[in-house]
Structure formats: C-alpha cells, structure tokens
Amino acid sequence: MAVIEFQKVTKAxxxxxxxxxxxxxxxxxxxxxxxxxxxxxxxxxxxxxxxxMVSFDTGHVWIRGRKLSEWDIVTLRREIGYVIQQIGLFPHMTVMNNVAYVLSLQGIPKVKQRQRAEELMELVGLPQEFLRRYPRELSGGQRQRVGVARALAASPEIILMDEPFGAVDEQTRNLLQDELLNIHQQLQCTIIFVTHDIQEAVKLGTRIVLMNQGRIEQAGTKEELILRPANDFVRRFMGTKGFMALLDEKKMKHLYQQILEEKISMEEVYLRLK
Amino acid sequence: MLISRIFVLYRERSSFFVELFIQHLHITFLAVTLITVIGLTVGILMTRNRWLAGGILRVTSFLFTIPSIALFGVLVSLTGIGLKSALIAIVLYGLLPMIRNTYTGLTEVDREIVEAAVGMGSTPAQLLFRIQLPLAFPVIFSGFRTMVVMTIALGGIASFIGAGGMGRAIWRGISTNFPEMTIAGSLLIAALAIFTDYLLGMIERLVRYRYLGEGGEKHEA
Structure with a gap:
C-alpha cells in the first residue's frame, strides 16, 4: 500500500x-x-x-490508505514532519522548546520532551548545550539542523521538506545533505523533498519526480531520468548537469570505496581523474 | 513663592489630595482594565476578518479625533453625569492604541513562523496563545503603555462630568480663582503619568530583551 497517493489532482x-x-x-x-x-x-x-496547507480542486489524495478529506487536519499535520525553506523557528522559544513543540502540543510530559529533544540533538549532530539557547544565537546551518530535529520530534512516518537547505552556503549544504541521507537510512521514514537544484535532487532522491507546468514529466530513479529521459523536456532539463551529478556520485563512491579498502591512494585517484 | 505655596497646600489639605489621588487611581484602573480586555478581544477578532479590521480601525481612529470635551458633552446628555459617562469616554479614547497595536502586532508576526506552527499541527488557540500573542507581546505592550498614560491624563478631564479624581482640584482652582490649587492638581496627574510611563518603559525594555534579543528591534506603532 502506498503511503501517499495522488490521483488526477488539479489545482488552479x-x-x-x-x-x-x-x-x-x-x-x-x-x-x-x-x-x-x-x-x-x-x-x-x-x-x-x-x-x-493548500487545498486542491479535483481528484483524490490518500495518505496511508485514508482519504485526505477524512483526516482530522490537526492529527494529520502532527503526524507529518514539516520543514520550510525559511525554517520558521520560534524566536521566543529555546531550542529545546522549538524541538519539542509538537510534543508539547500533544501534552506529552516535560521529562519525555526533554529526553526526546536530547536524542534528536544527537541525531542531527548538535551539542546538548544548544537546547538552552535561542534560535538567534545559532548559525544558519545550526538553525537548519534544529528545523530538521523539530520536524522529527513526533517520529513522523512522512516528512515534507520545502527547499530546506536553500539558504545556507554550499559547504554546509553538502554536510546537511549527507546527514539527512544518514537520518533517512536510520529512521526508514518517507521523505518528500522539494528542490530546484538538479544536483541536490540526484544526490538525495531514491526517486526523482520532475515537474513542469503542473504536470509530472517523468518520475523515476536518477539513472532513468538522466540516461533514459521520457521526453525532450526531461533531456534538456537534466542536461549535462544531471549527467555530471550522476557520474560524479557513481565514480566518487567507487573510488572512495577503493581508498577505504586501501587498494588505491589519494594521489592515484587524483591522477586518474586528471 | 508659588512652588512653596503649593507644597504648603499639599500639607494642609493632604487628606483631600489623598482622596482625589485614590479616586484617580480607581478610575484609571477601571478604565485600563476595560480597555485592555475589550482592546485585546477586538484586536484578536480583527485578525480573523480583514474586512472587519478595516472598518473597526476607521471607526476607532474617527473616535480619536473627536475633542474630549465634545465627547464628554454628548455622553452627559446620553448617559448622564458621573463615573459611567467618564468611563465610557475614556474607554472609547483608549481603545485606539490598544486595538491598533494588538492588530498590528498579531499581523506582523512573520508568515513563515505562522506557517511552520500551523503546518506542525497547532490548533487555532494554540497558534494564538503559544506563537502569535507572545511574539506580538512587545508591540501590544507598547500600545498598552501609551494607553495607560493617556488614560491617566484623560482622567483629569473626567472630573468635569462628576467622576471625581484629581481633575476636581483643577476644577476647584479654576472656579475659585485659586491657581495654586489648579497647579497642585495638575502636578499630581503629571507625576503619576510620568512615574507610570517610566515604570512601564522599564518593563517594556525587559520584554523586548526577552523576546527580541539584546537591544531589541524597534517597532513603530
């Protein structure tokens, strides 16, 4: 059974x-x-x-086998993690209260909230002392981590992310992407991740959905979209950037494995790439 | 010396002034409570209906432009002389800063913060009490401060329609050609207003520090 299913959904x-x-x-x-x-x-x-957060006009949507309209809206939202681009941390709350926000809405005891917040800080790679700080005392990358931790608090099966790493520098973004992949593997949750960055989509997605003017042009693995594009739009969109992203990742993974197994040295890798 | 005569007056008529001062505090307290409750409620309701908001803002701004003496005059013919008329007039004036700041404060909370809170499953009440009101609090509080000082000053005029308060000293001074009495009454009102403003100002700085961080960012109301 699909976790989420869209059927002929339109919106104007x-x-x-x-x-x-x-x-x-x-x-x-x-x-x-x-x-x-x-x-x-x-x-x-x-x-x-x-x-x-947005309604649709015609068609059907099911979440975990239940029609969207049959869900109690508050319950639905509490069971789905949500990270937006600007993060939207609550400036008047400490990191602790930000992370535990959904838990506090559900009336879960303070001790449990604290325990969960500590686990989550560990998961997103932030020190426990940060729980006492206010969002304004954190850097951009640290805020993003708090945003992710906050979305994970209620152990949601589904997590929605709307360009969450759009506003941080490239190095931090790479790090955050790696950590997100790690978290996904650990938690085995379903993540829907919106991005306009081809590299990011290729790096993170087990499946990519390429959209254009309100339609899905192609949905498939990165290899399918890049090597076997369904139409001209997909071919042009993925272009050389997509190809490079695919190549880079494959090659790097392979080489890195060899380095780890000490079959090859860094210098040899460099020379070979040259 | 005028000043020394005023202090003599304070000493000789201390029980009179104490009584008026307490009356003044009483009127101010009643008015501030009413305005705060009505202002907060109306301000919050306005955020639920933008159309209503425009109308209410226009009406309260209009009320604000009516000279207080004229408003008192109209009210005397409607609700008679006494505390009731005075309170109605003071409340009508005080509503503007309270309503406007509540409304502005609530609508100025960052959209993405509200979106995050709603998207994570806050009920409308949770959104209001946990997110919107705390974040709007500095702006609402500065409106509250303006309103309180204004109410203290207006209380001086309220005595003219028989509501009591420091205005009675002023009125008596004018009608018996006794300037020391007028000035003594005015000084007490001014002192109360300045002291209250100072006190609320300190609280406001604490509030800003708490919610907006060091220094705090200025909100124009």
Missing amino acids: YGDEVDVLRGLDLKVEKGEFLTLLGESGCGKTTMLKIINR
Whole structure:
C-alpha cells in the first residue's frame, strides 16, 4: 500500500492559472522522493497539499490508505514532519522548546520532551548545550539542523521538506545533505523533498519526480531520468548537469570505496581523474 | 513663592489630595482594565476578518479625533453625569492604541513562523496563545503603555462630568480663582503619568530583551 497517493489532482488559483493539471503519483514507504522543477512548476503546491496547507480542486489524495478529506487536519499535520525553506523557528522559544513543540502540543510530559529533544540533538549532530539557547544565537546551518530535529520530534512516518537547505552556503549544504541521507537510512521514514537544484535532487532522491507546468514529466530513479529521459523536456532539463551529478556520485563512491579498502591512494585517484 | 505655596497646600489639605489621588487611581484602573480586555478581544477578532479590521480601525481612529470635551458633552446628555459617562469616554479614547497595536502586532508576526506552527499541527488557540500573542507581546505592550498614560491624563478631564479624581482640584482652582490649587492638581496627574510611563518603559525594555534579543528591534506603532 502506498503511503501517499495522488490521483488526477488539479489545482488552479483563480480562473486563469492552472498550478496542477492532473497529477498521478504513488509514494511508497521509505522512499526519499525529490520533487524537482523550476519555480512555479507546482512542486511546492503539491507538497503542501499533503499536509493540507493548500487545498486542491479535483481528484483524490490518500495518505496511508485514508482519504485526505477524512483526516482530522490537526492529527494529520502532527503526524507529518514539516520543514520550510525559511525554517520558521520560534524566536521566543529555546531550542529545546522549538524541538519539542509538537510534543508539547500533544501534552506529552516535560521529562519525555526533554529526553526526546536530547536524542534528536544527537541525531542531527548538535551539542546538548544548544537546547538552552535561542534560535538567534545559532548559525544558519545550526538553525537548519534544529528545523530538521523539530520536524522529527513526533517520529513522523512522512516528512515534507520545502527547499530546506536553500539558504545556507554550499559547504554546509553538502554536510546537511549527507546527514539527512544518514537520518533517512536510520529512521526508514518517507521523505518528500522539494528542490530546484538538479544536483541536490540526484544526490538525495531514491526517486526523482520532475515537474513542469503542473504536470509530472517523468518520475523515476536518477539513472532513468538522466540516461533514459521520457521526453525532450526531461533531456534538456537534466542536461549535462544531471549527467555530471550522476557520474560524479557513481565514480566518487567507487573510488572512495577503493581508498577505504586501501587498494588505491589519494594521489592515484587524483591522477586518474586528471 | 508659588512652588512653596503649593507644597504648603499639599500639607494642609493632604487628606483631600489623598482622596482625589485614590479616586484617580480607581478610575484609571477601571478604565485600563476595560480597555485592555475589550482592546485585546477586538484586536484578536480583527485578525480573523480583514474586512472587519478595516472598518473597526476607521471607526476607532474617527473616535480619536473627536475633542474630549465634545465627547464628554454628548455622553452627559446620553448617559448622564458621573463615573459611567467618564468611563465610557475614556474607554472609547483608549481603545485606539490598544486595538491598533494588538492588530498590528498579531499581523506582523512573520508568515513563515505562522506557517511552520500551523503546518506542525497547532490548533487555532494554540497558534494564538503559544506563537502569535507572545511574539506580538512587545508591540501590544507598547500600545498598552501609551494607553495607560493617556488614560491617566484623560482622567483629569473626567472630573468635569462628576467622576471625581484629581481633575476636581483643577476644577476647584479654576472656579475659585485659586491657581495654586489648579497647579497642585495638575502636578499630581503629571507625576503619576510620568512615574507610570517610566515604570512601564522599564518593563517594556525587559520584554523586548526577552523576546527580541539584546537591544531589541524597534517597532513603530
């Protein structure tokens, strides 16, 4: 059974702009799905339909086998982790209270909240002392980590992320991506991740959904999209950037494995790449 | 010396002034409580309905432009002389800063913060009490401070329609051509207003520090 299922979903703002034009998609448990596309293609709208931050016009959506409209909206949102681009940490709360926000909404005892917050800090690689700090005392990358920890607090099966790493520098972003992959492996949750960055989509997604003007152009693994594009749009969109991203990752992984096994030295790797 | 005569007056008529001062505090306290409750409620309701918000802001701004003496005059013919009329007038004036700052404070909370809170499953009440009100608190509090000082000053005029308070000393001074009495009454009102403003100002700085970090960012109301 699919965790999330979209069937012929459409959405229009006003009379003119069709944001979504008949989406069909099934997301299986444990998938890391990246929604890729240019701004305005409908990827964020699609993401926000899942936790009912945005409504849709026609079609059907099921979450864990239940129609979206049958879910109690508050319960649904508490069971889905949500990270937005600007993070939206609560400036008047300590990191502890930010991370434990959903737990406090559910009335879970303070001691349990604290325990969970400590676990989560460990998971996202932040020191425990940070629990006492306020968001304004953290760097951009640290705030993103807190944002991720906050979304994970109630151990959600589904996590929605809307370009969460868009505002941090490249080095930090790479690190955060690696850690997110790690977390996904550890928790085996389902992640829907919106991005406009091809490299990011290729690196993170077990499956990529490429969207254009409210339609899905192709959904598949990175190899499928890059090596066997369904149409011209996909070919042009993924382009050399997609190819490089695929190549880089494959090659680097292979070489890195050899380095680890001490079959080859760093210098040899460098020479070979040259 | 005028000043020394005023102090003599304070000493000789101390029980009179103490009584008026307590009356003044009483009127101010009643008015501030009413304004705070009504202002907060209306300000919060306004955020639920933008159309309503525009209307209420216009009406309260209009009320604010009516000269207080004129408003007192109208109210005397409607609700008679006494504390009730005075309270109605003072409350109508004080509502503007309270409503406006509550409304502005709530609507100025960052959209992404509200989105995050809603998206994580806050109920409307949880959103209001855990996120919006605390974050709007500095702005609301500065409106509260303006309102309190204004209410103290307006209380001086309220005595003219028989509500008691320091205004009675002023009124008596004017009607019996006794300037020391007028000045003595005015000074006490001014002292109360300045002291309260100072006290609330200190609290406001603490609040800003608590919510907005060191220095705090300025909010124009």
